[in-house]
Amino acid sequence: MKYAKVAVESAAFTFDKAFDYIVPPELEAAALPGCRVTVPFGNGNRQRIGIIFELCDSTESKRPKKIISVLDSEPLLDGEMLSLAEWIKDRTFCTLYEAAKAMLPTGINHRMVSSYAPSANADAGRLDGLDSRELEFLEYIRKRGTFVKAENAFKALGMKRDDSVPEALVKRGLLITGRDAVRNLGDLSVRMMRLTTEASEMKLTKKQREMADVLEDVGTASVKELCYFTGLTPAVANALVRNGAAEFYDREVITLPDFVSAEPHRDVIALTDEQQAAHDKLLSLANSGKASVSLLYGVTGSGKTSVYMSVIDEVVDSGRTVIVMVPEIGLTPQTLSLFCRRYGGRVAVFHSALSVRERLDEWKRVKSGKADIVIGTRSAVFAPLENIGLIIVDEEQEHTYKSEQTPRYDAIDVAKYRAAYNKCLLLLASATPSVESYAAAKSGKYELCTLTKRYGSAVLPEVITVDMRSAEKAPGSRAISRVLYEALEENLKEGRQSILLINRRGFHTFAACNHCGAVVSCPYCSISMTYHSANNRLMCHYCGHSVPFSSVCPECGEDAVRYSGFGTQKIESELAALLPQARVVRMDTDSTAGKNSHEKLLDSFANGEYDIMIGTQMVAKGLNFPNVTLVGVVSVDQQLYNDDFRSLEKTFSLLTQVVGRSGRGELKGKAIIQTLTPENEVIRLAARQDYDAFFDTEIRLRRALVYPPYCDLCVVGFTGTDETVVKTAARNALELLKRHLAGEFKGEKAIILGPMPARVAKVSGKFRYRLIIKCRNTGGMRRLISRLLIETGEDSRFSKVTAYADINPDSTV
Known part of the structure; x- marks a missing residue:
């Protein structure tokens, strides 16, 4: 007898493990590790979904239960991913099922659905004591005489879903219940047709013979195509199948995203001597057959992407696969465009802005081996690639690689696990590495590659710091200094583009009463609400709660609530007044909520349709616009002075990265940092683009206070x-x-x-x-x-x- 160790959904963390189940003989061929199954679970033996982790010949369980059904025709997770799930469970304190589920696209998930049918006593049973809803539900099920999904019954009756209604009828013995596993999203398929071996000997009508002749020529075709090219109807195809001359079968259709239609073209990547040295070292590590981690540390604009793309060329040419992770969805379009021009349909993309169907189809393309280069955000680390030769984490210092939801994994740690399993190179790349990564590189734990010069003739931008305590403001502005205003005006006259960073979305950052001083706060969160001008509402950026703006104070009742502070929308409004001729675009989570909105916005800016881009931190990293010669930081002090031990590191990184967006082409760039504390060491070092000096200061502080990497x-x-x-x-x-x-x-x-x-x-x-x-x-x-x-x-x-x-x-x- 065979047994399976199964991770079961809904198992509490307090007793979670892989539970032993009997594999019935009729399921032995299908029940493989990595497949999902339905199993009875708990004292009530309710059907649950589980994932098989291991098969064995014996069990220590005294009364193991039987697997009910197998949901997959082939394993979804291989040995590497199953062992990774156990590793994640151990390190993130989640259940085994939660760890495994995180690796799968949402569209492939199943859910258990309750259904109800009339029992043998449904007509004769006592109905006294039933309320009107229970009687109505019972009558609906009795009329249909078979199992009906609860959700369908409630919808047909126009009733709000309340599972206590059918469960009360089950307890009375009037209904029986069943549970089925239902896919969140079914596979797309097309009805295909092919001839049987007996077709040539059969007597067919003229129309049937005409269709059969076409099938004989092409071998197989979709019914739709057959009817189109022959001018015949589906009825002819049905008749051929009924006669036994042909057979239908379904072929799965995987929808290809728009970007794969591009014809790939590999331009020669011209590397400088410094880049070539980094390339040679990284390629040697990638070809060593050993697991390793390298940090590619280079100033902004030094051509880190060119270096790792030249390594990718040789890795994929050797038959190995590649994962490239970027921290923000906003960086994916530019990176994807770069890769698709070079590798075409070999590229798949993983990120949350894709629809459920698109994510499922991209996962299938990778799983089937049709794509061997995966680009995406954090979830790309779970791409079902085999024979991985290189994993790249771009902007490795970014916080978005750490999941804040269960399982709370760090994608870089997962990447280290996969690199070790596949004996390949993990490449971390950044102009401002995390303190932990740079410390590991300096200690020799990671291999360090450095790029100290910008590519080609580009040089680091000139940086001007403006003391906002005493600086003259632009006419009518509270947030923009005259220095920044005049630089924007000059850049506009010269036909060049500018980027402004204000790390707070919304119009005003809070609303307060001028009479009693009360700040309008979210009733569900201990945080002030932000005013958004587009819909004249106050919104909580934590839970999403919003209310129409009112000038009447909820505390004292006085008509004295006024806006204060400024966000991206406010800066956009001020610029419209200061530079009415400028074409301004805003990039934050409000303006990029729509599908493909990041890509469309960035393409528009790259094509010169806008003069100034205003945005939150998503404009600070990884973007490359050669015509941008001015960057302005409107305000960054709020982030600098919070009580997070990483606040100095994050502020330095943000400033350095956004300053690095300027002057990346042939034209010299300029950056202007507005601050209330120009004497702050972090701001001074960021203005000098001096990461090494910042690291030396920060690592001493971390050692003294016992913070990572010292714990x-x-x-x-x-x-x-x-x-x-x-x-x-x-x-x-x-x-x-x-x-x-x-x-x-x-x-x-x-x-x-x-x-x-x-x-x-x-x-x-x-x-x-x-x-x-x-x-x-x-x-x-x-x-x-x-x-x-x-x-x-x-x-x-x-x-x-x-x-x-x-x-x-x-x-x-």
């Missing part, structure tokens, strides 16, 4: 609707943690901070408290954190809160 950080968080209960739970968890560190885990060293509220202490109506643990990410420490989460899940003192753990989060606030 790992683990946040254990608690959320709930009652602040007192959440705070108490965090305190109780602290006591449990101290007890374990003094007992079984006394060998683990830890510095515990908190419990403390998060900087935004309430989000979506839930209060947030956390413990911050400075430790080492060892197996022992992870077992301790797992133990803590299991104990809080089983202890009634924590029943009204949700607990989670996150190792090395991007932010601790």
Whole structure:
């Protein structure tokens, strides 16, 4: 007898594992590791979806249950991805099923759907005590006489879904229930036709013979094509099949995205001596047959992309595959365009802006081997490629590579795992590497390649810092200095383009009462709301709650609420008044919400349809516009002075990256940084583009305060609707943690901070408290954190809160 170890959906973290199930003889050929199955689970034996992780010949389970059905015709996850799922479970404190599910496109997922049919007692059973909704539901099911999906029944009856209605009828014995696994999105297919071996001997009508002759010539064709080219109807095709002369079958259709139609053309990449040296070193690592990590550190505009594309050429020519990750959806169109011109249909793209169907089809193209180069955001690290020869993480310092949802994985850590498994090179690239990565490179843990000069004749831009405490403002403006205004005006006259960074979307950043001083805050989050002029509403950027703007104060009732601060929309409005002749475009999450909006906006700017681009941090990284010769930073002080230990690093990176958008072509560039603290060391070093000096300062600070890379950080968080209960739970968890560190885990060293509220202490109506643990990410420490989460899940003192753990989060606030 065969047994399967199955990760089951909805299994609680407190008892999660791969559960043993019997593989019935009739399913043995189909039940393979990596396939999804339906299984009975729990005391009620409710059908659940699971994923087979392993097959074995014996089990220690006393009463194993049987697998009910196999949902896939072939495994969705191979051995590498199944072992990766176990690795993710261990390091992110999620369930095994959650780890595996994260690797699959949404469109391929199944969900369990309840259906109901009349029981043998449906007509004779007692109906007294049933309410009107239950009677109406029962009558609808009785009339149909067979299983009906609950969601379809509620929709047909015009009733709001309430599962207690059919369940009450089941308890009465009036209905029976069933559960089926339903795909979120079915496969697209086309009806095909081919002749059988008996066709030549059969007597056919004239029309049937005409269609059969065409099929004999072409071998196989779609019914639609046959009817079009022969001028015959589908009825003729149906008659051929009924007679046994032909047969129908379905062929899956994978829709190709627009970009693959481009004819690939590999231009010769001309490398400088410095770039060639980096290329040679990286190619040697890629061809070594050993797992390695390299950091390609080069100033903005130094041609890092050219270096790694020249390495990609040789990797794919040797028959190996490649993953390229970028941090923002906004960077994908430019990167994708570059790659598609070079590699055509070999390229697939993975990111969240694709529709569910597009994501599924791209995953299938990769899985089937039709695409061997994958470009995308964080999820691209799970691309089902085999024989990976190179993984590239561009702008490796960016926080978007860390997932903030379960499973809370770091895509760079996952990339390291896949590089080790495939014995290939992981290449991290940046002009402002993370402090941890640069420290690893300087210590020899990573191979370091450096590019110190801009490509060709381009030079680093001139940087001017403007002290906004004393600077003269542009006419009628509160946010733009005269220096920046005149530079924009001059650039416009010369026919050149400009980029302005303001790292806050919206029109005004908050609204406050001039009478009592109250700030209008979100009722569900402890954060001020932002005014958006396009719809005249105040919006919460955490939970999405919005209300129409009112000048009447909700606290004191006075007509005294006024806007304050400025965001991208406000700067756009001021520019329209200052430079009415300028063509201005705004790039933030509000203006790029539509499908392909990033690509269209960037293409328009690249084609010279706009003079000035205003945006949040998505305009700061990776974009290459040779005609941009002026960059203006409207304000960055807010990010510099927050209580996150990475705030200095993030501010330096943002400033350096956005300044680097200027002067990337033959024309010399200029950058203007507006700030209230021009004397700040980070701003001075960013203005000089001096990363090494910044690193030396920052690494000393990290060492003194014991922050990464001198430790790992683990946040254990608690959320709930009652602040007192959440705070108490965090305190109780602290006591449990101290007890374990003094007992079984006394060998683990830890510095515990908190419990403390998060900087935004309430989000979506839930209060947030956390413990911050400075430790080492060892197996022992992870077992301790797992133990803590299991104990809080089983202890009634924590029943009204949700607990989670996150190792090395991007932010601790």
